[in-house]
Amino acid sequence: xxxxxxxxxxxxxxxxxxxxxxxxxxxxxxxxxxxxxxxxxxxxxxxxxxxxxxxxxxxxxxxxxxxxxxxxxxxxxxxxxxxxxxxxxxxxxxxxxxxxxxxxxxxxxxxxxxxxxxxxxxxxxxxxxxxxxxxxxxxxxxxxxxxxxxxxxxxxxxxxxxxxxxxxxxxxxxxxxxxxxxxxxxxxxxxxxxxxxxxxxxxxxxxxxxxxxxxxxxxxxxxxxxxxxxxxxxxxxxxxxxxxxxxxxxxxxxxxxxxxxxxxxxxxxxxxxxxxxxxxxxxxxxxxxxxxxxxxxxxxxxxxxxxxxxxxxxxxxxxxxxxxxxxxxxxxxxxxxxxxxxxxxxxxxxxxxxxxxxxxxxxxxxxxxxxxxxxxxxxxxxxxxxxxxxxxxxxxxxxxxxxxxxxxxxx
Numbered sequence: 001x002x003x004x005x006x007x008x009x010x011x012x013x014x015x016x017x018x019x020x021x022x023x024x025x026x027x028x029x030x031x032x033x034x035x036x037x038x039x040x041x042x043x044x045x046x047x048x049x050x051x052x053x054x055x056x057x058x059x060x061x062x063x064x065x066x067x068x069x070x071x072x073x074x075x076x077x078x079x080x081x082x083x084x085x086x087x088x089x090x091x092x093x094x095x096x097x098x099x100x101x102x103x104x105x106x107x108x109x110x111x112x113x114x115x116x117x118x119x120x121x122x123x124x125x126x127x128x129x130x131x132x133x134x135x136x137x138x139x140x141x142x143x144x145x146x147x148x149x150x151x152x153x154x155x156x157x158x159x160x161x162x163x164x165x166x167x168x169x170x171x172x173x174x175x176x177x178x179x180x181x182x183x184x185x186x187x188x189x190x191x192x193x194x195x196x197x198x199x200x201x202x203x204x205x206x207x208x209x210x211x212x213x214x215x216x217x218x219x220x221x222x223x224x225x226x227x228x229x230x231x232x233x234x235x236x237x238x239x240x241x242x243x244x245x246x247x248x249x250x251x252x253x254x255x256x257x258x259x260x261x262x263x264x265x266x267x268x269x270x271x272x273x274x275x276x277x278x279x280x281x282x283x284x285x286x287x288x289x290x291x292x293x294x295x296x297x298x299x300x301x302x303x304x305x306x307x308x309x310x311x312x313x314x315x316x317x318x319x320x321x322x323x324x325x326x327x328x329x330x331x332x333x334x335x336x337x338x339x340x341x342x343x344x345x346x347x348x349x350x351x352x353x354x355x356x357x358x359x360x361x362x363x364x365x366x367x368x369x370x371x372x373x374x375x376x377x378x379x380x381x382x383x384x385x386x387x388x389x390x391x392x393x394x395x396x397x398x399x400x401x402x403x404x405x406x407x408x409x410x411x
Contacts, residue, residue, distance in 0.1 A: 006058065009073060012049030017072050019047040021065040025105075026098060036060060066102065068367065071109065074116070099185045100233060103203065107191055110180050110342075111198040113368050117349040120359045125345075127176030127199055130156060135226040135248060142244045146251025149225060154259060161262030163291040167217050171202075172343055177224065179217065181206035181339050189216040192223055193231040200224055210336035211294040215253055222252030258291055258301045266290070267307055279308055281316075282331055285324065289333045295324035341370065344386075351383045 006014075022032055033043040036057055045051035053061075062069045118124045133149045140148070154160070157174055164170060171177040177200045184191065184205040189212070194200040202220045204213045216234060223232045227245060234249075270283045279302065288298035299313035316322035328334065340347075350368045354360045360368065366376040 006053065006055060006073070010049070011052050014053060014072060015047040015049040018053070018061060018065075021067055021072075022047075022061075025065045026101065027064065032061065032064060035064060066105065067109065071112065074112070100188070100191075103182060103184050103188070103191055104193070104231075106182060107180065107193065107201055107203040108198065110182075111178055111201045114178055114346050114349075115198060117346065117353055117368065120353040120357050121349050123349065125176050125199070128174065129176065129200070129228075130225065132228055133225050135245060142247035143251040146222065146248045146253075147255040149222070149248075150252045150255035150259070153225065153256060161259040161265070163262070164257065165292070167214060167221075167257075167292075168339060168343065171217070171221060172345065176200065177202060177221070178346075179204065179343060181213065181341050183207060187235055189234040190220045191231075191233055192220040194224065194228050200228070204339075206338065206341065209294070210338055211288075211292060211297070213339065214292045214336075215257065215294070215297065218253035218256050219249045221256070222249035225252070254297070254301060257293055258298070260305055263287065263291070263298075263301060264305055264307060267302065281322075281327060284308070285327055285331055285333060289328065292336060295328075347379065347383055348387070351380060351387070354380075 022029070029040050029043050029047075033040040036043070038057075042051060046053050046057075058072060059069060062072065115124075130153070133152070135142075135145065137145055137148075157170070168179045171179060178198075179202050182191075182203045182205070184203065184207070186205075186207065189205055189208065191203040192201070202217060202224075204216050204220075206213070208216070219234055220232065223230075223234075223245070226248065267279060267283065267287060270286065271277070271279060274280070274283065276283070284298055284302060285295055287302075288295050291298065293301075296313060299308070299316070302308045303310050303312055325335070347369065350360070350365055353368075354362070354365045362373065362376065365380075366373055369376055369379060371379060
């Protein structure tokens with residue numbers, strides 16, 4: 001750690017960052033001071049900026065707080081940390097507050113790295129955030145409001161009523177939302193946070209099936225559209241669905257991913273093509289695959305639209321032991337691929353910062369990519385291939401052919 005770098009930093013700013021990180025980790029000043037071998041009053045002075053931090057102390061505190069040293073010495077001022085915004089109910093469904101804080105800190109760290117990579121490449125993303133929608137409208141239930149907002153967003157984004165193939169790419173390119181797939185506690189579907197410094201960021205549980213992640217992403221986008229600056233933890237159990245905001249977000253996700261007109265029309269087209277009067281299990285599973293949702297979500301949606309009898313899904317699961325994955329495999333549908341942890345744009349910016357701008361060492365690049373050195377080198381090869389001009393080398397294999405149109409026209 002360079003002591004000269006520390007001298008150039010504003011001690012008040014560094015002290016504030018250390019205080020926020022300490023609180024986010026749930027540590028007292030007494031505990032940190034004891035670990036450092038200093039008096040509590042000395043730590044208080046450090047957090048106020050009245051006493052400069054030594055390189056050794058900074059390195060030790062970064063370890064205690066579970067954050068990289070670079071986060072504290074960055075010249076970027078992060079005025080609104082994510083973590084204090086989260087509503088973190090301790091002990092909820094065997095999820096501890098420390099687990100959620102750790103996940104939220106990782107989301108914030110990735111968002112900060114994303115912004116840094118953009119600045120290195122002079123490619124700062126300009127969000128195209130829509131105005132926030134009112135969550136409550138007189139005379140409308142949360143479910144009705146969710147359907148209304150979903151329809152408005154589909155129109156605004158030019159989606160029509162068709163399936164959304166890659167929601168992550170859509171939200172990043174058309175809205176400016178940063179989406180990461182992280183290892184989250186099993187009962188947590190997603191995390192969402194937004195501030196003016198780091199933008200709108202969503203973390204999806206990468207341990208969940210891809211279709212579940214697709215739903216969670218749409219659900220969190222619903223929160224973003226209505227309560228943008230209230231950080232959110234989305235749990236997978238039922239009682240949260242009783243809250244108006246959660247009922248809205250679930251209704252939004254359902255209608256955004258499976259619009260009634262599009263789903264109904266495509267079901268009718270499939271039945272007509274097969275010469276069937278009633279939907280088959282295969283037809284419903286094919287429709288679920290097309291819309292990137294689970295079999296359960298599609299069956300329940302078609303029940304709601306009265307295209308199949310009410311209770312069909314429960315009958316299949318409980319009485320007939322229906323296994324969707326086996327049926328998908330029999331139909332040749334397969335499983336959706338799991339999304340990579342980092343967005344493609346993030347990875348390409350990291351490659352540019354390393355190779356073009358030469359602002360990152362290989363070790364720093366590996367940390368930005370959250371990979372080991374060997375995996376980082378393999379990732380670089382893949383990214384280079386994506387960035388190669390598709391026309392390179394074409395003339396080495398093919399010669400241009402000149403056509404005489406007059407010779408091709410019969411006399």
